[in-house]
Amino acid sequence: MLGQQIKLGRKKRKWSEANLAERAGISRRTLQKIEAGEMTPAIGLAFEVASLVGVPLFEQDSQRLSASIDLIQSKIALLPKRIREQKKVADDDF
Numbered sequence: 001m002l003g004q005q006i007k008l009g010r011k012k013r014k015w016s017e018a019n020l021a022e023r024a025g026i027s028r029r030t031l032q033k034i035e036a037g038e039m040t041p042a043i044g045l046a047f048e049v050a051s052l053v054g055v056p057l058f059e060q061d062s063q064r065l066s067a068s069i070d071l072i073q074s075k076i077a078l079l080p081k082r083i084r085e086q087k088k089v090a091d092d093d094f
Contacts, residue, residue: 001065002046002055003037004072009053010035011079019085024049 010020021031026045034046050057 001037001069001072002050002057003035004069004076005055006046006049006053007035008072008076008079009050009055011076011083013053014083015053016083016085020049020052023052 010017015023017028017031017035021028024031024045026041026049030041030045031049034041034049047057
């Protein structure tokens with residue numbers, strides 16, 4: 001669930017994977033592992049990334065937790081699969 005919340009927070013901020021990875025000081029592949037919920041990245045990295053995108057880290061009620069997971073999955077399904085940074089147009093009029 002944490003990985004999905006991170007992905008949702010990143011997409012809401014319109015940050016690419018590369019952008020968030022750079023902000024967190026990690027590789028893009030490590031961020032992808034965190035968002036996929038893989039267990040290999042250190043939990044501290046996941047918490048750092050979560051705080052960057054504004055994800056609350058602790059939830060006490062298990063029913064609310066399940067409902068949150070379902071809600072996050074439905075929101076992610078509505079967002080674009082990839083987010084690309086917009087190219088800056090050069091102003092070359094002299």
